Amino acid sequence: MENFHPFVLPFVLGAYALFAVCIYKFVRWIRQFDRFQRAVIRKNIFTRKFLPAVWEMFKECLLHLRITKKNWRLGYMHRSIAFGWFLLIVVGAIESRIGTPKNFHFWVAIFYRYFHQTPPETQTALIFTHIMDALLLYVLSGVTLALVKKIHSRILGMHRATKHTLMDNTIRISLWCIFPLRLLSESVSACLYHNGGFLTQTIGDLFSPYVAQILELPFWTLYSIALCLFFVLLPFSRYMHIFTEIFLIYFRKLGVKERVKMTGYTKFELSACSRCGMCIDRCPLYKDLGIMEVQSVYLLRNLRNLEHHKDIVEAGKNCLMCNQCAEDCPVDIDLMSIRRISRDKGELDTDGNYQYLHKVKAFNAIGRVAYFGGCMSQLTPAISSSMERIFQAVGQKYWYMDRDRSICCGRPLAQQGFNKQAAELRRKNTELIHSSGATALITSCPICYNAFKNEYQLSIPVYHHTEYLNHLLQTGKLKVNKSDLKVTYHDPCELGRGCGIYDEPRNVLQAVAVLMGTENDRENSLCCGMNLGNTVITLEQQMTIRDKALDNLTAPDPDVVVTACPMCKRAFQHGGTPVRVMDIAEVVANSTAKG
Amino acid sequence: MADFGFFLKKARTINLSHADMRKTEQLLNAVPSYKRCISCGGCTASCSARQFTDFNIRKAHLYFKRGQYDRLEEELQKCMLCGKCMLVCPRGVNLRSLIINMRQILSNTTEILA
Numbered sequence: 072m073e074n075f076h077p078f079v080l081p082f083v084l085g086a087y088a089l090f091a092v093c094i095y096k097f098v099r100w101i102r103q104f105d106r107f108q109r110a111v112i113r114k115n116i117f118t119r120k121f122l123p124a125v126w127e128m129f130k131e132c133l134l135h136l137r138i139t140k141k142n143w144r145l146g147y148m149h150r151s152i153a154f155g156w157f158l159l160i161v162v163g164a165i166e167s168r169i170g171t172p173k174n175f176h177f178w179v180a181i182f183y184r185y186f187h188q189t190p191p192e193t194q195t196a197l198i199f200t201h202i203m204d205a206l207l208l209y210v211l212s213g214v215t216l217a218l219v220k221k222i223h224s225r226i227l228g229m230h231r232a233t234k235h236t237l238m239d240n241t242i243r244i245s246l247w248c249i250f251p252l253r254l255l256s257e258s259v260s261a262c263l264y265h266n267g268g269f270l271t272q273t274i275g276d277l278f279s280p281y282v283a284q285i286l287e288l289p290f291w292t293l294y295s296i297a298l299c300l301f302f303v304l305l306p307f308s309r310y311m312h313i314f315t316e317i318f319l320i321y322f323r324k325l326g327v328k329e330r331v332k333m334t335g336y337t338k339f340e341l342s343a344c345s346r347c348g349m350c351i352d353r354c355p356l357y358k359d360l361g362i363m364e365v366q367s368v369y370l371l372r373n374l375r376n377l378e379h380h381k382d383i384v385e386a387g388k389n390c391l392m393c394n395q396c397a398e399d400c401p402v403d404i405d406l407m408s409i410r411r412i413s414r415d416k417g418e419l420d421t422d423g424n425y426q427y428l429h430k431v432k433a434f435n436a437i438g439r440v441a442y443f444g445g446c447m448s449q450l451t452p453a454i455s456s457s458m459e460r461i462f463q464a465v466g467q468k469y470w471y472m473d474r475d476r477s478i479c480c481g482r483p484l485a486q487q488g489f490n491k492q493a494a495e496l497r498r499k500n501t502e503l504i505h506s507s508g509a510t511a512l513i514t515s516c517p518i519c520y521n522a523f524k525n526e527y528q529l530s531i532p533v534y535h536h537t538e539y540l541n542h543l544l545q546t547g548k549l550k551v552n553k554s555d556l557k558v559t560y561h562d563p564c565e566l567g568r569g570c571g572i573y574d575e576p577r578n579v580l581q582a583v584a585v586l587m588g589t590e591n592d593r594e595n596s597l598c599c600g601m602n603l604g605n606t607v608i609t610l611e612q613q614m615t616i617r618d619k620a621l622d623n624l625t626a627p628d629p630d631v632v633v634t635a636c637p638m639c640k641r642a643f644q645h646g647g648t649p650v651r652v653m654d655i656a657e658v659v660a661n662s663t664a665k666g
Numbered sequence: 667m668a669d670f671g672f673f674l675k676k677a678r679t680i681n682l683s684h685a686d687m688r689k690t691e692q693l694l695n696a697v698p699s700y701k702r703c704i705s706c707g708g709c710t711a712s713c714s715a716r717q718f719t720d721f722n723i724r725k726a727h728l729y730f731k732r733g734q735y736d737r738l739e740e741e742l743q744k745c746m747l748c749g750k751c752m753l754v755c756p757r758g759v760n761l762r763s764l765i766i767n768m769r770q771i772l773s774n775t776t777e778i779l780a
Contacts, residue, residue: 610758
């Protein structure tokens, strides 16, 4: 048989095995989609969402633009291996197709320099040879960086790299071996047949033909075996992300979202995690408390392998749900939803717990706005009384829903995996709000705001009070006096990273005071430590996280630290800082123009 | 007995040496901060569920500690887990974790994974 040698067998069998396992896994996961997700796919599959999906696949799977934006060195490393290898395959396929008029098999493209034992005859062939060498050099530069990262991750700007399992380390070694082995094999072939480019020919000329004759087959065989090992281990290791991410991007573009229970989509997300470890560095639990093995990368790994059942439960609970990792994730995995899935309480999540709420009746609030302070606002009455003053100042009639008795919005329950119980509270609040006839809902608590906005399906618009204040100032309904008070603003996790509200509070503050920037602003805002997501860490540990956040806020020496969350306010108030801590509503209410 | 318009309550004796304290120990292991509780009742005073019903979280965890589990499981289900009790607790007890753990121990369940 022409263009065949037994050494290609490991590669060929490995490639077949890889595709068989991948197809099996993908089909199985797709069958595990629930009916809502299927409905979304059916609705959107024949729409124009395909092209943007392909564009995003190209940008993220090959060019790794999101990582590059966060850290250009890591971005270069990932891009050189992914995009470089992709080009190596594509260009190699074209080159070998042109150079092999008959008896072409797909392995010829991979081992082209072995099967094509003549120097490049045409100008085109010569250019191809040089391009292939350049691409190989590009990939090798990435592999070198990966080695550097393994030895000292800080050179590449990573404080802490992921601790990998034995499987992940084994396959990584095989990946690292592939390209140097390819270089050596092509070089010895170049020595014998003079078919190399600027790189392989130069290295090949260093060998004596006699040595090259002996080394040729062993090198090509090792190259084939390294490829085989990589292919066979791939579906069971972190490198499964290479293929999974393509599908994940497509499904996400179609509009598929996580559900409260684990579905096939969750399996895609779990496997799309490349365990790059970018979620570790800025996790407050690691950064301030040194807690390891609870970050999203570890949770996803354990969930995927379903090993260490006890660890999954423990790691799942130990998270503030501050959304920082979801912000940093280069694959944009819905980490918070997966965290909630891992916390599913099963039988403990019972129905009909809140029957005592049945007798609560709605107020007739037709023509008014509903104001929901939230449970926490009851402990920080200055916020709600300031909001009441502002409502009165602009002549807005309102209904303070939870002045005396507050029904929780359900988000704290949902965060702990009590989905049925949270749904019961959501039903009750929805019923109250809809039957009251209120025209809009304004809430002071970002936790409630996130729930009302994203978890409820209310028929009326929902505003956080920062949005409402911004609206009042923009439309000129509320007149304020600008003072020379120096303030710094704390972005609450749930409002900023959770709902993407960064500009409204800043606009408001610029209208009433002098806003100073801090080192960790906007998406990089530090958690106040009191987030209800965590039930494991102690109050002392929460206080350590809070102190770090407070240091950041008081560093520019402001007169007042302003926040927009009753929980954050309470946390900072007790932080022992001489600087005053106020909610944005209080600052605005105090600077309302009189008369 | 003649009706004097009042009655004497039956003596309520709690003999802790006869109580089964294994569940209490389990709870204290899971939530060590509960050892600091001084039963001040701040949690009950701030409780959201308490505003609608006679749910008394201080009583609930005190009864649990003493090994009196009558109707406790249903009682604890009234909690909305809003976390106000934690913010007012002067001793830094992790009350939300305490409630979840009490419910888990009483119903003998753990988290399940799909």
